[in-house]
Amino acid sequence: MIYVFTGNGKGKTTAALGQAIRAVGEGKRVLMIQFIKGPWKSGEDESAKLLAPNFKLLKTGKGFVGIMGDTLPREEHVKAAEEGLALAKKEIESGAWDIVILDEINNAVDLGLILKEKVLALLQATHYKLPTIILTGRNAPQDFIDIADLVTEMRDIKHPYEKGIKGKRGLEY
Amino acid sequence: MIYVFTGNGKGKTTAALGQAIRAVGEGKRVLMIQFIKGPWKSGEDESAKLLAPNFKLLKTGKGFVGIMGDTLPREEHVKAAEEGLALAKKEIESGAWDIVILDEINNAVDLGLILKEKVLALLQATHYKLPTIILTGRNAPQDFIDIADLVTEMRDIKHPYEKGIKGKRGLEY
Secondary structure, eight states, X not given: OEEEEESSSTTHHHHHHHHHHHHHHTTOOEEEEESSOOSXXXXXHHHHHHHTTTEEEEEOOOSOSSXXXXXXXXXXXXXHHHHHHHHHHHHHHXXXXXXXXXXXXXXXXXXXXXXXXXXXXXXXXXXXXXXXXXXXXXXXXXXXXXXXXXXXXXXXXXXXXXXXXXXHHHHHX | OEXXXXXXXXXXXXXXXXXXXXXXXXXXXEXXXXXXXXXXXXXXXXXXXXXXXXXXXXXXXOSOSSSTTOOSOHHHHHHHHHHHHHHHHHHHHHTOOSEEEEETXXXXXXXXXXXXXXXXXXXXXXXXXXXXXXXXXXXXOHHHHHHOSEEEEEEEEEOHHHHHHHHHHHHHO
16 A cells, blocks of 8 residues: 655644654554655654554654755765665665655655655565555655555645735734 | 534544644643444544543534434434533533644534534623634535635545445446
C-alpha cells in the first residue's frame, strides 16, 4: 500500500505520525525518515523514544530550503535529500519495517532536490516486498498520486496566520 | 486554540493522534475522548498505554450508528453521546489537560446525537481556561468552523475502495 498525504493544510505529518502510533500499538515496526526538516528538536523526537524500539525517527534534511533565513548552498540541500533517499532505499529493502514514512518527500521533489523518477523507481521495485509507504508533503507530483492506493488532500480552510491577517484588515479598512 | 479536522478523507483522527504524540513528547497532557467509536480494541489503545500517563484515551461511543449491522436503539446512541459530552465538560473544566481531542464529535452532531449548541457552549465557556480542543469527524457544522482557529479539510482524492470499484468498472465496460 502506498499512501499520499498532500495539500496546503495542517495535518499531513501528524496524520502519518498518528498512523505510525496505531501500527506500533498493533506490534508493527514503523520508520519515519524526515526530509527537509532540520536537525532541531521537535515534539516527535521525545515521543519517538517513548514508542521505541518499534518506532524510529531519522532526520536527513538540512532544514527549510530558501526560506526562514536559510543560507545553506543549494547543493548541500540536494546532497542531504539524496542521502535521505539512499537511506530510505536501504531501510525499505532491509525488510525490517512494516511502515516507512517518507516525511515531506513531496516537497523535496517539488523543490527539485530529488528526481521524482528515483522515488518512483523505489515505489515500483518488485524484487522485494514493499512495506506500506507513506509519502507526505505539499505539492505531491501527479505520478505519486497515480501510483498511490490512498490519497488525502489536507486543505487549509482556516489557519491562525490568516486569521491574524484578517483581523488586521478588519482594523485597518 | 480550537482545531477542526473534517472532510471525507482519511487522516482526521490520525492527525489528532499525531498532534497528541507531539504534545506528549513536549511534556504536555493529552486526553482523547472517542465519540461514535465503540468499545472494540484498536491500535491506539495499546499505543495509549505506551504514552501513559500523559496520554489518556476514553471511549464513550456505542459503535457505528445506523450502519455496519448496528441494531442498537437510537436512544442508546444518544445517551452514550450525551454522557461523552458530559465527561468532556468535566475533564475540560478540571484543568488537568493541555489538549482535549473530541474524536468524531462532528459526526455525532451531524447524526443528531448531540446538539451543536451544547458543544458551542462548552467551547465558548469563559469561567475557566480552555485547553486546546481538537474536534474531528466529517461534516463539521459551520458554527464549529466559524469558532475554530484552525480548520483542515481532509479531502478524499483516492481510496482503496474506490480503486477497487474503478478496477471492476474497467473490467466490466
